[in-house]
Amino acid sequence: MIRAEYLRFLQTLNSGTIPAEVRRIANIVLQNLDALIPLSTTRGQRVQKMVALAETAWDSIGTEIQPLPAQITEQAAPIVRLKSLAVGPFRGFARQEVFDLASQLVLIYGPNGTGKSSFCEALEYGLLGNVAEAESKRFRNLRNYLENAHQNTFEEPELIGINSEGQEMPIVANEALYRFCFVEKNRIDSFSRIAAQAPARQTELISTLFGLDAFNEFVRNFTPEIDGKYIDLEGAKAKQLHDKRQTLAGSKEQLKDNKEELEKLADEKRKLAHEYRETITFTQMVTEFNGDEEHPGAIKNLENDLQEQIGAKSNVTAQALQALEESIKTNLSDLTIQQGKLTEASQQISFKQLYEAVSQVQQGSPDHCPACKTPLSQVTVNPYTHAGEELEKLHHIAELQQTAKDLEGKIGQSLLELSQIVNICCARLTQNPLNNSQVAPPAKAGIDWWNSLHRPSQDGSTPWQHLQTQVQQLEENDKEIDQAAQQRATKQTELERLRGFAEKITVLQTRRKTADDAVKKAQQTITDFDTENAQLIAEAEAEKEIVARNQIIAGAYAAFVSRLNEYKNALPAQLVADLGETVVALYNAFNRNDSIKEQLASIHLPLEKNQRLKIAFIADPETFFDALHVLSEGHIRCIGLAILLAKNLKENCPLLIFDDPVNAIDDGHRETIRRSLFDDDFFTGKQIILTCHGEEFFKDIQNLLSAERVSESKPFTFLPRLDEQHIRVDFNCAPRNYIIAAQSHLDKNEIRYALSKSRNALESLTKGKLWSYVRRHGDGNLSLKFRSITSEIELRNLTEQLRSKIAKADFSDPDKSRILTPVETLLGLGGNGSSREWRYLNKGTHEEADRAEFDRHSVSEIVTALAQIDGALG
Template identity: 35%
Template sequence: MASAKQDFERFIAWLHQPENEIPSSVRRLANLMFANFDDLAQTTRHRSMRSVYLTGLAREELAQTSDEAPVAQVAVANGAWPWKRLRNLTIGPFRGFRTPEPFDLQKRIILLYGPNGSGKTSFCEGLEYALLGSVEDAENKRIAPRVYLANLHEGRFTPPVLTATDHQNRDVDVAANEETYRFCFVEKNRIDAFSRIAARPAGQRSELIAALFGMDQFSDFVGHFNEAIGGQLVLEPEKKLLLNARREALANDQATVDGDEQVLEALDNEEADLAASHSAEMTYTGLKQLIGSEEVPGRLQELEGILNALPLAVIGLTRAGLLQAFEAAQERHEQVGRIETALAERSAQVSFRALYTSVLALQDMEGDHCPACDTPLTGPIHVVANPYEKAQVGLAQLRDLAELQENLATSQAEFGTASRALRQQMSVMNRFVTAHLEEETAVGRYLAQLPAEPAGVWWAALQSEQQESEAVSLEQLLGVADRVATQDAAAVLAQQERQRNIEERDGLNELRLKVQAQDLKRQQHVANVAAAKDRISAFDEANAELIEQVVQEKLDIERDVPINAAYDRFLTEIRKYREQMPGGLMAGLNETAMSLYNEFNRNDLDADKLAELYLPLTGEDKIDIVFRGRPGVRVDALHVLSEGHIRCLGLAILLAKAKRIESPLVVFDDAINAIDHDHRGGIREAIFENENFLDMQLIVTCHSNEFIKDIQQHLPQRQRDQCSVILLRHHTGDYQPRITRKVPAGNYITQARAAKDLLNDREALAASRQALEMLTEKTWGWMASHDLGFLSLQLAGVGKEPALRNVCDAILKKLKDAAAFNHASKAPLIAAYGKIVGIPEENLVWTYLNKGTHEEANRDDFDTEKVEDVVQTLETLDMIELRRGR
């Protein structure tokens, strides 16, 4: 319910405190933001929306904004409350209320219950609007109040009217004040959010603490400031730097013009050196002429033409080589002839050698008899001469014949090689003849008709002394070989000349590239000088707009640099303030919050209750606790407590804050439903039965009729007349909640007394039974808190509940037997239970108390005096102190 604007206003008040020593520019910026808060709050950090808005606003208005603290619109709650109790609320048309509806709020405890959608939330939002001037849900959902608060069927809303009783018991109108009444409300949503605090990173826990106190809107508002606004400001002299760079370029241009003569002289020297690198007397112009170009060819083009011509190849055919090949072939031919003649002369020996070889080949198969006649080699009848021995002797005598045969094979191979070598020479000669177009000459025809693989003495015709007119002689071929040799000599000379031409061409090509680079260098210099002269003459005209921008940029920097510095400091301070919020909110709450937490968790083991509680003072601090069972050991509450215990801690902190500021009112807006059932009894006892909040008005909305009933049952007798119950139900078609203002008392003892006063003993006993059950449970719990909780009970059977009288008997016996137990409530309890138990069990009263009061025909009348005794005894028992641990 706390609006970010009012929290921001408190920040500004803090910012203007002299001890903080905040610069004037920062205070002026904060004042400017506050003056435009509504528009500023609509912006976010997304796409730098907030920094863009702030930049435009600061540029226009910061200089005219005062640095004095604005007039405070909120009051600080300091215990001086303008009233002590609410009196009446009239609401409607407003949200779920279509027509005006008055609510009497004069009682200290106001209990409203009803089903969901019956108007409880609208009632609380009416109180919220009347006390705070706004409704948090409308702000969270960013819905305009006129839309959110309007009744759907009336299409409008009327501000609720709230009156109260002041300290002089006068009726006064309640004026909405966010700051004063912000901590009067305890909401379910806040406790739900606080229970999830353990799942948040440490840096975000301060935001949830702020949410617990209804200050999350301010935390969210602070979170939407961008880290910096420099991106939207002019902080650096970029235009000036650009102009200076251009002026530096202009200075370079002037230097280029001034150094023109020196550069040209240096270029002349470079060109002369380049020409001299060719030859001492060469000039640069002469060098360019020597190199030439496509338009005017020179020596380089001439050399390219020469080198592009196909050079002569060295054939390698000579007279000596051809003659040597011819002689080698002839010599090998003659050698083969001599060997063949020798072999022919010994042809008979060749046959014997073959015979001897065959005989020896049969020795392995026919070794014991003659292979020709089968005569045994040994024995009575045997051959005259051993054929195998004779073969071995014969082969030994013919060994030179074998060598002669091997020489023949070798000579024939050598002859083939020499023949082919000669034929190769003839092939080379044939190509030469063909290249010179001499195919039709005698030599050409001879060479052309030679087979590729000639056999025998194919060159014999060259040796014939009787030659025909078309025959070719060896001398003619040798003459062609001489012509080839002459051409080869010329080709060698041409190759040597070609290499000299290549070297000369490469040298000229290298000079050509250097000349081109040198010419380009001169051209660039001339162009640079011309361009520099043009820029110098046109600079001011060309940069007139930039010069004006530089002047404006200086003014912009003088304006924006203070804005940037002020924003950076402002952001630091507002974040520091937000980080300090937990300390400001929770200061002095440790003891009270811990005491309430332990009361909420009355059923926990004593070792699991808190001995110390340390609430955070900054956004980075933890909630530390010390358990009674581990004295001196501080642990992080959010790591060790269950979600249910964390919810109890959140509620305890809120109520401790209300007590701290001495709030006259606490409104529980469905807050009880945020607490699990296990803790509701402890919370009910701490809030409604103990003395924690006796000086506060308590307004509770809840859809649980059972919880409302329990409050009424356990409310101390002296406070029951200060409790009012209101029932809200759904409309019946007119869209206006149905309201029952005089709900009958829900307390069983009150109901029993009312029925007895009407002489309705049946109803009196029915309520008495329920009252006795409630008081007996309360007594048993009180005894357990004093270590007297173990009772011996008789059961009617397996799975049966103990009879109420048996429980009362067991309690009475336990109290009487506890001789060492002394307490002010002990004797009254013994007396009261003794009186109850003293009624005979067979009496009709106990029949009803034990089994309930059901309709039965022909039943005897009740013993009126006994019924009165029961009711009086219950009233006495109700007045005894039975709070646990008391």
């Protein structure tokens, strides 16, 4: 897929406006495609490889773009269907098997793991020349993927086709012609998964659906340009020489500039010394700051003074203590008043609690009295209503309680602050009489503790008096600490001032040293340049041609990558151009059982960045919705399938190869998709090759079609493997079409089995095709009788009802006799349906011993009548 798509991209470069160098890069990529595909942008793998390839092949690679491989996309007598496939050894086929595909419909059934995918990959390789799964699994050598693992051999599959003139001809792989013949279930799965992810990824929907993921990844791994990290675009020697010449020119300028710098520095030193003190020189200033062997210097002295620690303040004051005392006393007094009021209202508080309790049980017993369980409709007074009214009256009690609670909180906070002051005093003053008054966590200071502070101690003083004295003492200590801190701040300010001067001294000294060194170096560089750089000058001259070529390579590469990305981004729009109406028609066919309001009026596919998959419904065709927001995953899958099938139709592909639709389609859409494929006109005349692992799906397809059409199809069954490591195929598998199976049993004189299949056929025809036929041309409303609520529809009753509808004069089908006649023949067998055969048809029978034999002639007539009905409805 990558190679084929890249070859199509190359054709866009066949223009006189495209520089030859860009085509040269494109040909280098083509020539080394297998080596480049596995490389990514990680650590520059891809771009480094491109540089190495371009440097090696630039002069030998051509600029002409080779045409697409010799493929005939428009043939005088194009292939209209496949006739046969000879495959093996190939993937799961250890030896050759030949499949007769000479039918418009090829149906292949087999459980998972029996080899259906190997069959489809043989078709894919024979038609396209590649296998997408091998590419996705990173097989660099396609043969390694295709060869049989047990035989370690591989033979090219041989495909024979029938052209429009009816002639047999071998098919040559033609990716451009047959690429849209395949409907991949994995792509539909990926389409639905991406659709379930972030909207930013919706632009990938179309690329994923058409299998362009690998090509997109291949394109993304080209970095936009080649920079100087990977290729020399300036000339390493020339740059080195240029830098040195700049150094030489700079050295002369530097010599001049640094001599001026030295003169400027002398003046700045004088100014700095006079800024510090008018009567001092720069050298004296340096000595005064930094000291000498005998004296440490002013900065060191201040640093030593500032090393001395000052104590931490206690931050307690007599004023704060007094305010705290007054607050506690006031709040205690107010609390006593509030508690007195609450005591007076004690009976009301009890009633309030009672009413609150009644209100709380209302949710658990909303319809009965909570005390006596009497229904509320019978009580004189509703207890819940009465409780609510009384609680409203007692609202002032809640206010009293809240006020008391708030006062208790304020008192508690004040006592906490007071206990912290006591703890501070005890921590800072030793042998403290307040030690016994400390409150150690988790205990809390309470009113009793407050009262204890005002009781006299053994020394005659109360703890409160000691506390007041100690707080005053600590407050005085804090004042002394403030004075020491102020002195320290003054010294700190002076130290910072001196350090500022010291930093300026260091800067001037550093500049002086730098200028001295620069003067010496510049003088030496000027003296030695010509001798030292003779070889470098010669090398710089020699590399000019290489650098010029590298710049051309880098420019051509950037232009190539830009055009490749433009091609990639335009692919989705090209692939789905003019598909909208067909997609809508197919989607609505898939969802024909939905209401008309849920079917689509139009669809906008995401073709560019930031576009979303938009749909409009028939009920409101002007309003568009984000499809991912309003559709289920099953409907999203239907859109993906509709796009692929629409492309198949748009390209007039002769084939439709669908690998295992059971996996790609949800249960609710399988019947309608079968009808779209085989019953509608979309794919008339197109050869359909379909594989599936669901036996019911396989059976339903064969019974959706007429027996005549099924007899013309080619069914195969892939069987579970036994001991042999080879795909087992039943080329003569038993028919799943009930009428064909019934005829087959009848031919073998297996009368009972023929009748059993006839019952299946009758049930399928009446409940499906015949009833639908009646609805199309007449009144499809039937009146059916059932023996019990679990009974199945009796087929005799159903058939008679349908016969009566068809026989009416107003039935619209003018050619109804072709169906009515065999239906009446069928019902006429056995009179009123009492024959053994009809009893069996009507409801089947259990196994019984010594049963009377079924009449072969009657069963034959049944099978014939069913075949006639099926043929007429086919």
